[in-house]
Amino acid sequence: MHSRIGVFLSPVHETGQDPHLAIRRNLDLVEQLDDLNFDEAWFGEHHSLGWGLVGAPETMIAAASQRTRQIKLANGVVPLSGHHPFHVASRAVHLDHLSRGRYILGVGPGVPFDAGMFGLEPPVQRTRLAEALPTVLELVNGTERVTDKTDWYELHDAKLQLPRFSPAGIEVAMATSGTSTASPRLAGQYGLSMCSFALPFALMTPGAPQHIDLGRQWEHAVAAAQEHGNTMDRSAWRIALPVHVAETREQAYADVREGYDRWLFDYFGRAAGREVLSPGVPRESMLEARVEAGGALVGSPDDVVAGLQAMQERTGGFGTLLVYVADWTSWEKTDRSMQLLARYVAPRFTGTTARPVEAVDWAITARGGRP
Template sequence: MSDIQLRHGIFLAPYHPIGESPTTLLRRDIEYCKLWEDLGYNEVWVGEHHSGGMEIIASPELFIAAAAEATTRIRFGTGVISLPYHNPLMVANRIAQLDHQTQGRVSFGFGPGLLMGDAHMQAIEPKLTRNRMLEALDVIIRLLKGEEVTETSEWYTLQNARAHLLPYTRPLPEIAVASAGTPSGGKAAGKYGASMLCVAASDSGGFNVLDTNWQIACETAAEYGNTMDRRNLRLVAPIHIAETREQAFKNVEWGLDEWGDYYELVSPNPFKAKGKELPKKLVESKRAVIGTPDDAIEMIERMQGKQGEFGVFLAQHVDWADPAATRKSYELYARYVMPHFAKTNANRRATQDWMIEQNTNFQDRRKTASDAAFAQHEAEQSEKKAHRKAGE
């Protein structure tokens, strides 16, 4: 029997309608963090994007600092900091500071950067980003460990660089690498003993290599003397649920098309579907859940069947439905999906089943006890009458 307890969290890219006020949306995201904490979610991962229009958080560190002040328990992760966009000393200092401000409630997620628009505006060739990510990570880890670094690369120069603060979490905060379809994420995770954040777990390309990339990570880890831990393996997929599938499909009419248009711009595997065909295609391809809590359970169990056990399922936050229906979706997930995997109600069900099995026996015993009580009452009444007559 496994000792891995599935945890639950949110992947907050975020995807937000372009017509709404970004001020309102950012405040709403902080309110969502409070809601997720109240509902029992374990963690929230926050993205970094600089173009495209929908994904409006440019600095996950800034957002996490604010959200951490509005919450007390839930953990946060940078999901992810695009390392080629930043001097590694600046990243190390920001992560160390954030680790102190949250008192250890932060994980450092990193990646090469996803949006071509982000890289283009900085004149960075996409083919360079993965190597630069690894260069930066190596330096960041050394800095967070307290080392002094003097190093020159083609894109940064450090001289006598030292992190201003050592982390609150010793020896280091959790480090997590974004993994999609290529083996590079698994290799980086294995080399540095990092957690894996599978951001395209339900995409056909990402799903098909879940077990392969994990194996690559484990083999690479062994080469470097590290061990991969499935408890820190996270899989991401978009979910919107309601009481019925029909209601869920109706709910996503609110914002799914706008998300679909954006997805076509940024994804290597766009769906090329609109209107009622888009939710149908998302569901049929198993890319997303638009349905009921049972459908969400089925998706996660399908991932477990492919991946093996993993530590955290992250529901990708998408503004497919209006805020009220979106909150309802998270509530339903907490009410029905979380307890299913935690087996919270196993004893309750067992007790109820046992009561059903014993029902005839218990009814007979209850009737016997009831009949005995009436008989005793009648006997007592008869005895009282006899005493009264004797007294006359």
């Protein structure tokens, strides 16, 4: 039974704690989520700013594949601008085997903070993504040998020796964020699934939109798909944003307020050098402003269900919520939030509460309405 909820682990962890334990925590969490029937776990790749410690997500996916039974595991994402396409494809096929078909290859251009260390500018990242993508797709899911030459990689009659584990092919997903149309159009051009970030990195900065128009991202993908004879499937569309659930709205905000402040001002403000204050919004109200803007869901199970319903209406419908695990609170409170999501939010999202409720109503009606 699918929950239609997964997690996106950048993963970020506040500095000042043991990095080894932080890394182990991510694997422990995914193992718990597998038991809670979460559908997916995505691992990001980061090489700078101190908070994002995972620079080799494939190793995390390989380890998680041996600890779990049903949850799908994904790169979130492989920055194709920084990897040779043949190595990307080879690792993907190996992970397809290790996970017994539970692997998703997420791709994107890469984050600008990391790219600076490799001498890459954002336009070059996007160009390399477009250049490498068809090569990766053929190596992973095709049958032909690939000959390709660019100014940064070269292949001559290349083909993987190891066949895929998944006969129908490995799912490939394109990451999209911000207002750029390039990534959604690539998703449509090649018929890929899509993972969109709803204001993932906070920042209601001066002049920034109150909502990232996810519906427009989908429209660009659909338009490109039609141009190239493909179709886009809304059920394969993921939307990622921070989520925290507690028994009450007041408790949920109390759980995450201090951690959110440090994440916003220490990580994005001090480490990344971004302007994070918004005109007219006092610092103590930044969390509420973010939630109101649709960049996070914080509250009781009912609050989160209402937020998901609003997002479904705003986007026109999507398939899976990816909880961006921002490490805003203790591991224990994060675990409790995940339990509440699994027990009380996911069933409302999927409609699986309907039959037990209908059974009660039927029993009452069958005995003439008597209690």
